[in-house]
Amino acid sequence: MKKLRWVAVIVALLGLLAQPFNKAHAAEGEARIEAALHQGSIGAGSITWRSRFILDAQGSPEGGYWTVRLAAPLPASMSLTGPEGVTSIVETGQIVGFRIAPAAASKRALVITLVQPLDGTSDRIHLGAPLAAGNALQIVDVSGEDGARFEPDPALGLERRIGRFAPRGLSRAAREEVELLVDYRPSRRDNTPLYVNADGAVARRGGIDGILVTRADRLRGGVVGTAVAFVVVVAGLVIARRRLARAALEEEATELLEAQFEALKTRAPKIHGSEE
Amino acid sequence: MTDLALLLNVACGHPLSTVPEGRARRLRLMASGLMAALVFAALWGLAAGSYSAPLALANLYKVPMVILLSAVSAAPAALLAWKLTRSKEDLTEILLKFVSGVFAGTLVLAVLAPLVALYYHSSVWAGPLLGSATVFIALVAGAIVSLRSAQRETDGAGERAISSVPVVVFLAIQLAALMQLIVLVAPIFPERTVFSEGVDQASSYIEPMSGSGR
Numbered sequence A: 001m002k003k004l005r006w007v008a009v010i011v012a013l014l015g016l017l018a019q020p021f022n023k024a025h026a027a028e029g030e031a032r033i034e035a036a037l038h039q040g041s042i043g044a045g046s047i048t049w050r051s052r053f054i055l056d057a058q059g060s061p062e063g064g065y066w067t068v069r070l071a072a073p074l075p076a077s078m079s080l081t082g083p084e085g086v087t088s089i090v091e092t093g094q095i096v097g098f099r100i101a102p103a104a105a106s107k108r109a110l111v112i113t114l115v116q117p118l119d120g121t122s123d124r125i126h127l128g129a130p131l132a133a134g135n136a137l138q139i140v141d142v143s144g145e146d147g148a149r150f151e152p153d154p155a156l157g158l159e160r161r162i163g164r165f166a167p168r169g170l171s172r173a174a175r176e177e178v179e180l181l182v183d184y185r186p187s188r189r190d191n192t193p194l195y196v197n198a199d200g201a202v203a204r205r206g207g208i209d210g211i212l213v214t215r216a217d218r219l220r221g222g223v224v225g226t227a228v229a230f231v232v233v234v235a236g237l238v239i240a241r242r243r244l245a246r247a248a249l250e251e252e253a254t255e256l257l258e259a260q261f262e263a264l265k266t267r268a269p270k271i272h273g274s275e276e
Numbered sequence B: 001m002t003d004l005a006l007l008l009n010v011a012c013g014h015p016l017s018t019v020p021e022g023r024a025r026r027l028r029l030m031a032s033g034l035m036a037a038l039v040f041a042a043l044w045g046l047a048a049g050s051y052s053a054p055l056a057l058a059n060l061y062k063v064p065m066v067i068l069l070s071a072v073s074a075a076p077a078a079l080l081a082w083k084l085t086r087s088k089e090d091l092t093e094i095l096l097k098f099v100s101g102v103f104a105g106t107l108v109l110a111v112l113a114p115l116v117a118l119y120y121h122s123s124v125w126a127g128p129l130l131g132s133a134t135v136f137i138a139l140v141a142g143a144i145v146s147l148r149s150a151q152r153e154t155d156g157a158g159e160r161a162i163s164s165v166p167v168v169v170f171l172a173i174q175l176a177a178l179m180q181l182i183v184l185v186a187p188i189f190p191e192r193t194v195f196s197e198g199v200d201q202a203s204s205y206i207e208p209m210s211g212s213g214r
Helices: A002-027 A172-182 A215-275 B003-011 B023-048 B053-084 B091-122 B126-152 B157-185 B199-205
Strands: A035-041 A045-053 A064-076 A079-082 A086-091 A094-102 A110-115 A126-129 A135-144 A149-152 A158-161 A164-167 A192-195 A208-213
Touching: A002 B199, A035 A172, A045 A172, A064 A110, A079 A086, A094 A110, A135 A149, A135 A172, A158 A192, A215 B023, A215 B053, B003 B023, B003 B091, B023 B091, B023 B126, B053 B091, B053 B157, B091 B126, B091 B157, B126 B157, B157 B199
Parallel strands: A035 A135, A164 A192
Antiparallel strands: A035 A045, A045 A110, A064 A094, A079 A110, A086 A094, A126 A208, A135 A192, A149 A208, A158 A164
């Protein structure tokens, strides 16, 4: 038992010692990211990504440039469209990061725009959001015309919650902090943004995979159900009316007979009286 | 007196005691009223979609479907409210109140349908506005008719309030169902309207967007 305690103490000390080295590694020209927002707009045959990175206040550009490393490389087919002073770092034919001139940054915020081509042959897509490496919480918000919505692969471990997908155990405070940092407001109420830590399953799987569900796809089941229910209700109404028509006639006839009997009863004593 | 004339009388505020008391006759009256409401709704749908032939034809079943299914989906909750409030009214009486509201609302739509069609063909902006306005007018008319019949049949403020509960529940649920059924069958109008995206769109008008408030 004592041995185990000692092992735990040594491990904790090693962890503490390793921290400055990690920070030093991050400081070597790499910008440490506190939060990021990636807003993808689905257009005809492409997704336009506008990514806003919030840098750690303690960081400083190295060699006159900020460098943002990506958690998962992006295909070189993606084109960087702005702003000026931002260049892609390409290794083995893939974009692995960005080099950003300080002039392109405003205070602690770096904004880049990328265009991801879509082949459009399948509902399954791989999001080309430039997720920064590290454990910073990042928001990915994809929206398109006709209410198209992205649903991540369940293997990514993102839970569906009301109005968002987020890792299990993500606190409201952490979510609100990142929203505040990147100044995020959903463009539409039915948007379902993804809150991701890029150091977990997302990095292991090389980014975010999922399916694109259009508004028409989502509503299809409901439309069919509604139409079936309508046919059933109308048929029921027609049948019920026919049957009720007969029952109503019987009711009317009974009422009429009862009224006549009542009339006879009231008339009968008079008749008897006149006979006497 | 025909079923439609009886229903019109109820809609005009005549007491329910003027309606024959037999259960089958009252249920037949309701079935006739709902079927008439379907025809009225189809007429309005035809007018609202008259800008394009496919839309007009689709509206022939879309609008009646929205109205009928919203009423049907509201009925169970309203009947539960009726049972829980231990209202003195008979089941057929309470159902008749609901049906008279639906009948009156769709009748309003039907009588305004020619105007909607005329404006859709002669004005770019007034047509859609009038189309949306007629929906609101019909909703208000239906609500007034249902509530008035609930008020008329009872004595005393307490009883009147109790008797109004099922009708209010019916109206609230029907409105809620109506909004989302429209989303399923949209488009009804050629333009995108406040109704096209249901509660998602309507809530963005009511409450300003806020990231942390989600």
